Amino acid sequence: MTSGAELIQIAHNDEETRAGNYFVSNYPPYSFWTPEKRSEAFDALDRKPAPGTTLGLYLHIPFCRKRCHFCYFRVYTDKNSDDIQHYIDSAVRELELYAERPFIDGRLPRFIYFGGGTPSYLSVRQLTGLIGEMQRVLPWDRAEEIAFEGEPGTLTEPKMQAIRDLGITRLSLGVEHFEDRVLQLNGRAHGSKEIDRAYNFARSAGFPQINIDLIAGMMGDTPDGWQHSVRKTIELAPDSVTIYQMEIPFNTTIYQEMKERGAEIAPVASWATKRGWVSSAFEQLEAAGYTVTSAYTAVKDPARTRFLYRDELWTGADLVALGVASFSHVGGTHFQNEHNWGPYLERIAKGELPIYRALTPTPEERMIRELLLQFKLGHVESGYFRQKFGVEIRERFAPAVDRLKEWGFLSEQGETLQLNREGLLQADRLIHEFFLPEHRDARYA
Numbered sequence: 001m002t003s004g005a006e007l008i009q010i011a012h013n014d015e016e017t018r019a020g021n022y023f024v025s026n027y028p029p030y031s032f033w034t035p036e037k038r039s040e041a042f043d044a045l046d047r048k049p050a051p052g053t054t055l056g057l058y059l060h061i062p063f064c065r066k067r068c069h070f071c072y073f074r075v076y077t078d079k080n081s082d083d084i085q086h087y088i089d090s091a092v093r094e095l096e097l098y099a100e101r102p103f104i105d106g107r108l109p110r111f112i113y114f115g116g117g118t119p120s121y122l123s124v125r126q127l128t129g130l131i132g133e134m135q136r137v138l139p140w141d142r143a144e145e146i147a148f149e150g151e152p153g154t155l156t157e158p159k160m161q162a163i164r165d166l167g168i169t170r171l172s173l174g175v176e177h178f179e180d181r182v183l184q185l186n187g188r189a190h191g192s193k194e195i196d197r198a199y200n201f202a203r204s205a206g207f208p209q210i211n212i213d214l215i216a217g218m219m220g221d222t223p224d225g226w227q228h229s230v231r232k233t234i235e236l237a238p239d240s241v242t243i244y245q246m247e248i249p250f251n252t253t254i255y256q257e258m259k260e261r262g263a264e265i266a267p268v269a270s271w272a273t274k275r276g277w278v279s280s281a282f283e284q285l286e287a288a289g290y291t292v293t294s295a296y297t298a299v300k301d302p303a304r305t306r307f308l309y310r311d312e313l314w315t316g317a318d319l320v321a322l323g324v325a326s327f328s329h330v331g332g333t334h335f336q337n338e339h340n341w342g343p344y345l346e347r348i349a350k351g352e353l354p355i356y357r358a359l360t361p362t363p364e365e366r367m368i369r370e371l372l373l374q375f376k377l378g379h380v381e382s383g384y385f386r387q388k389f390g391v392e393i394r395e396r397f398a399p400a401v402d403r404l405k406e407w408g409f410l411s412e413q414g415e416t417l418q419l420n421r422e423g424l425l426q427a428d429r430l431i432h433e434f435f436l437p438e439h440r441d442a443r444y445a
């Protein structure tokens with residue numbers, strides 16, 4: 001039998017950053033989604049929604065000025081304006097194809113998310129055309145949140161105002177770090193001057209919510225550099241701050257270089273260092289009046305600043321995701337689009353939905369998915385799972401709960417399972433304890 005001290009040692013072992021995914025964005029892992037199960041996605045689209053299911057819309061804009069060395073998204077840096085217009089027209093056509101299917105059932109989207117890639121890479125003319133056309137198909141004048149990701153170097157004052165005038169309510173700036181040396185070393189296209197400029201444009205444009213994204217532990221980051229980034233963020237006083245810990249998935253340039261060198265350890269800070277940096281950032285943000293609301297987020301005013309996209313997805317909303325390689329979730333089935341430019345566009349040109357692979361989780365897997373995702377908020381409510389899934393999570397997951405308690409990361413407070421700060425900072429690692437055995441060693445690709 002392993003002692004408590006040994007278990008803590010196991011939990012803390014192997015703190016160097018190695019290649020692979022750390023961040024858990026969905027469950028079961030993507031490697032279990034298959035082309036053979038594609039028909040399940042079409043079946044889900046032909047069913048009416050369960051009463052009260054929220055509908056959200058996502059569009060992946062896969063264009064960037066250059067590819068960051070740590071990037072693992074589907075992005076293109078070589079497309080001209082005709083290619084981009086062709087992509088926009090195809091995404092609108094894709095939305096039309098969805099709008100004809102029974103699962104829509106008269107619903108309008110409650111939230112919309114423009115992600116990337118770099119949505120702000122598009123010109124004002126392209127954005128105006130895109131958003132006008134999307135709204136023609138599925139109006140969103142009653143949507144509560146329209147979120148948009150921007151790269152500071154692509155945002156001029158007129159573009160920022162146009163984005164706001166198009167109805168965007170939440171602008172997320174991909175700042176990542178405030179030191180030019182670190183930004184350059186990691187292949188970012190923007191510099192520190194562009195951050196201040198873009199932020200000021202955003203404030204004057206009057207977005208209801210501005211978020212700043214940071215990454216702890218980028219290549220070349222130092223304690224002083226990180227401290228500088230946290231201080232600058234607090235000075236700008238965004239409505240929310242999202243901090244990721246640097247991970248090196250297999251499809252990054254950094255991993256390619258590691259492979260060529262035969263290196264196993266990534267050239268970035270260890271997990272313990274990254275946790276320490278995020279912990280210190282959270283403490284400073286709390287001292288400045290922010291509240292930590294998830295493993296990655298601190299918000300200035302939790303009563304006013306919500307993030308509907310995350311909260312609805314983590315509680316089972318339907319998400320129609322348009323664009324190359326996008327991930328949807330409809331009527332309990334997960335599916336992903338064709339993940340290459342050519343096949344994505346070709347299938348739409350043929351009048352087909354470009355679905356590439358799918359998976360319908362079992363009711364138990366669906367329950368575990370929500371449990372994992374909600375743990376990233378720092379706490380899980382037993383009552384929610386009893387009511388929605390008829391499961392007593394304390395009993396169903398007794399060994400995992402006991403392990404996390406023994407390791408000193410979790411406590412029980414009445415009906416709530418609560419991660420402490422140290423647990424929250426490594427939630428993505430700890431939630432593997434709740435995975436079904438067959439999913440434990442899966443690659444998250």
Ligand code: SF4
Binds near residue numbers: 068071
């Ligand atoms: S800006 Fe974002 S999406 Fe584009 S290359 Fe960099 S990390 Fe990838």
